[in-house]
Amino acid sequence: MKTWKVKKTYSRGYALGPARIIEKKEIRTVYDKITGDNITAEIKRFDEAVEEGCRELMELSGKSEIFAAHAALASDIALREGVENKIKDKLMCAEEALLETSGEFVFIFESMEDEYMRERAADMKDVCERLLTILSGENENPFEGIEEKSIIIARELTPSDTAKMNLKLVAGFVMELGGATSHVSIMAKNLGIPCLTGAEGVLKGVKDKDFIIMDAGAGEIFAEPSKDLIEEYEEKAGKWREEEKRLRESAGLPSLTKDGIRFELCANAGNPEEVRGAAEYEIDGIGLFRSEFLYMGSDHFPTEEEQFFAYKEAACLLKDKELTIRTLDIGGDKELKYWQLPKEENPFLGYRAIRICLKEPDIFKPQLRAILRAGAFGNVRIMYPMITSVEEIREANKILEQCKKELEEEGIPYKKDIQTGIMIETPAAVMIAEELAKEADFFSIGTNDLTQYFLAADRGNEKVAEIYNSYHPSVLRAIAATIRAAHKQGIKAGMCGEFASDEKAAVLLLGMGLDEFSMSAGEISRVKSRLRETDYKEAKETADNILSKGSVTEVINCLI
Amino acid sequence: MVKEKITVVNKSGIHMRPATELSKLAAGLSSDIKIISGGMEVNPKSILILMSAGITKGTEIEVICEGETEEQDLKILLEAIAGGLGEE
Numbered sequence: 001m002k003t004w005k006v007k008k009t010y011s012r013g014y015a016l017g018p019a020r021i022i023e024k025k026e027i028r029t030v031y032d033k034i035t036g037d038n039i040t041a042e043i044k045r046f047d048e049a050v051e052e053g054c055r056e057l058m059e060l061s062g063k064s065e066i067f068a069a070h071a072a073l074a075s076d077i078a079l080r081e082g083v084e085n086k087i088k089d090k091l092m093c094a095e096e097a098l099l100e101t102s103g104e105f106v107f108i109f110e111s112m113e114d115e116y117m118r119e120r121a122a123d124m125k126d127v128c129e130r131l132l133t134i135l136s137g138e139n140e141n142p143f144e145g146i147e148e149k150s151i152i153i154a155r156e157l158t159p160s161d162t163a164k165m166n167l168k169l170v171a172g173f174v175m176e177l178g179g180a181t182s183h184v185s186i187m188a189k190n191l192g193i194p195c196l197t198g199a200e201g202v203l204k205g206v207k208d209k210d211f212i213i214m215d216a217g218a219g220e221i222f223a224e225p226s227k228d229l230i231e232e233y234e235e236k237a238g239k240w241r242e243e244e245k246r247l248r249e250s251a252g253l254p255s256l257t258k259d260g261i262r263f264e265l266c267a268n269a270g271n272p273e274e275v276r277g278a279a280e281y282e283i284d285g286i287g288l289f290r291s292e293f294l295y296m297g298s299d300h301f302p303t304e305e306e307q308f309f310a311y312k313e314a315a316c317l318l319k320d321k322e323l324t325i326r327t328l329d330i331g332g333d334k335e336l337k338y339w340q341l342p343k344e345e346n347p348f349l350g351y352r353a354i355r356i357c358l359k360e361p362d363i364f365k366p367q368l369r370a371i372l373r374a375g376a377f378g379n380v381r382i383m384y385p386m387i388t389s390v391e392e393i394r395e396a397n398k399i400l401e402q403c404k405k406e407l408e409e410e411g412i413p414y415k416k417d418i419q420t421g422i423m424i425e426t427p428a429a430v431m432i433a434e435e436l437a438k439e440a441d442f443f444s445i446g447t448n449d450l451t452q453y454f455l456a457a458d459r460g461n462e463k464v465a466e467i468y469n470s471y472h473p474s475v476l477r478a479i480a481a482t483i484r485a486a487h488k489q490g491i492k493a494g495m496c497g498e499f500a501s502d503e504k505a506a507v508l509l510l511g512m513g514l515d516e517f518s519m520s521a522g523e524i525s526r527v528k529s530r531l532r533e534t535d536y537k538e539a540k541e542t543a544d545n546i547l548s549k550g551s552v553t554e555v556i557n558c559l560i
Numbered sequence: 561m562v563k564e565k566i567t568v569v570n571k572s573g574i575h576m577r578p579a580t581e582l583s584k585l586a587a588g589l590s591s592d593i594k595i596i597s598g599g600m601e602v603n604p605k606s607i608l609i610l611m612s613a614g615i616t617k618g619t620e621i622e623v624i625c626e627g628e629t630e631e632q633d634l635k636i637l638l639e640a641i642a643g644g645l646g647e648e
Binding site: 069072073076077078079105108109112113114116117120123124309312313316317 | 571576577580584603605606609611612616618
């Protein structure tokens with residue numbers, strides 16, 4: 001048996017079946033030069049190929065609107081101009097002139113910052129391939145002869161390729177190239193077909209008709225698996241199909257419990273691209289926008305302008321939905337290449353997050369100004385991490401007021417009434433939650449750090465990993481106390497840790513009165529479906545009962 | 561020759577769909593049309609050139625028309641760009 005593992009997955013589900021390897025002919029890159037007498041004929045040959053290509057594409061445009069766009073690209077005047085010049089000046093044949101010209105545009109698109117635009121390079125290549133096929137006079141369908149439901153394995157598939165396929169016979173897609181916004185990913189997602197992209201090396205190890213298991217959620221591919229493994233995955237696949245059916249039924253329905261209590265579901269995101277992906281789900285907003293990505297993915301402190309553009313893009317994508325931006329949360333295990341902090345003996349108890357920001361206004365102020373300015377474009381909120389005292393939130397808000405004053409004086413638009421909330425992730429914050437609730441507009445409970453600090457157990461340390469458990473009564477009581485304090489002061493309490501996406505925990509949290517659940521976008525439909533089946537009154541009773549238990553074992557027993 | 565500056569409102573900037581709209585519109589007008597973005601001259605009749613220019617939301621571009629119907633053509637283009645080029 002051979003196995004592969006893909007790190008980044010954008011899909012879920014299982015597929016079992018024979019492999020179908022799609023190999024496309026290598027595109028020739030060396031061509032003979034033409035003679036001066038043939039220039040006009042060669043240009044005519046190109047024009048005829050474009051005409052034929054557009055005719056094919058318009059026929060296909062009923063299948064997907066992408067083909068109408070491809071037709072527009074094929075007949076683009078800049079493409080035509082480039083090809084004509086290369087035929088005339090460099091005596092290239094139509095094929096070579098087309099390859100060169102489209103290659104120039106592919107290069108431009110691939111070097112763009114926006115991931116969406118980078119994927120357009122694939123559209124250009126697809127159009128170029130179609131025209132080359134027409135010019136070569138060959139036309140065969142690599143998908144012919146698929147008779148049973150198969151797993152399609154290819155280096156890369158274009159919209160033109162998938163248009164030739166009978167999708168009823170596709171159990172799954174495995175691509176060596178591509179990402180979340182590639183054509184195949186989007187199409188597979190819409191059709192509910194499991195899909196893995198970036199599966200480097202699969203083509204080398206798999207033969208046509210080899211039996212394949214793919215687990216799109218975990219990013220795993222097995223070729224020629226044992227009988228036992230096939231049985232195991234057939235069972236998983238069956239459960240998944242049932243689950244999918246249940247989720248499809250709850251999609252589009254309101255976020256209400258059985259007895260009509262509303263709950264809010266938000267997504268966590270780390271960059272505008274993830275916001276774009278999350279916005280496709282039914283979400284109430286982004287409950288946690290980790291601003292670190294801007295800092296960690298850069299080779300310098302991102303400027304106010306750079307941050308403003310990223311936040312603004314995210315705010316615009318969400319329209320009126322909330323975008324909660326957490327201010328810089330570095331230190332602990334998150335480092336910046338360009339700003340070395342002295343080694344600390346206990347980094348998690350050290351100089352991190354808001355502690356750094358309050359000491360370094362040159363770092364903090366550009367971020368606050370960028371968030372305030374982005375606030376003019378959407379429903380933006382600020383969230384301070386690692387708060388341990390009332391003084392810290394007052395101090396942070398004081399700096400925020402200075403930033404507002406500066407923007408006012410400079411005549412730059414910003415969100416005047418921006419909401420400021422805090423993360424509750426330290427025992428100190430839990431103990432003074434009521435006082436903090438008087439200063440903050442909202443709470444968001446960060447269960448990962450909260451659990452680690454409450455239990456004094458590093459979850460990365462295997463020796464104490466079993467102590468780290470968010471179901472520990474101390475952690476549950478801390479969460480309940482935080483929610484109570486928030487409600488007493490009339491503010492909302494949310495959660496943006498992994499705990500909120502644990503189905504059993506979600507029911508318990510609902511019973512404790514949690515208002516907002518924020519998690520990775522892919523988890524939302526599962527949690528939504530579970531909470532919709534829950535009766536709030538019953539959940540509250542169960543939660544009260546669980547909160548009275550003093551040991552993890554008793555808590556776990558109550559959950560089952 | 562007439563010209564006027566305008567800000568692009570499309571949420572993802574001038575990507576494929578708005579570029580297609582704009583190029584179709586420009587190809588149907590009789591004026592010589594140029595767009596200046598970030599100091600670069602862009603031919604709005606080509607989708608590929610429009611997309612290559614990487615015009616993002618909030619970018620200020622200048623539209624220049626020259627020809628017998630320049631006033632009218634400029635007005636048509638500005639209205640279309642302000643209206644989001646077929647996007648909501």
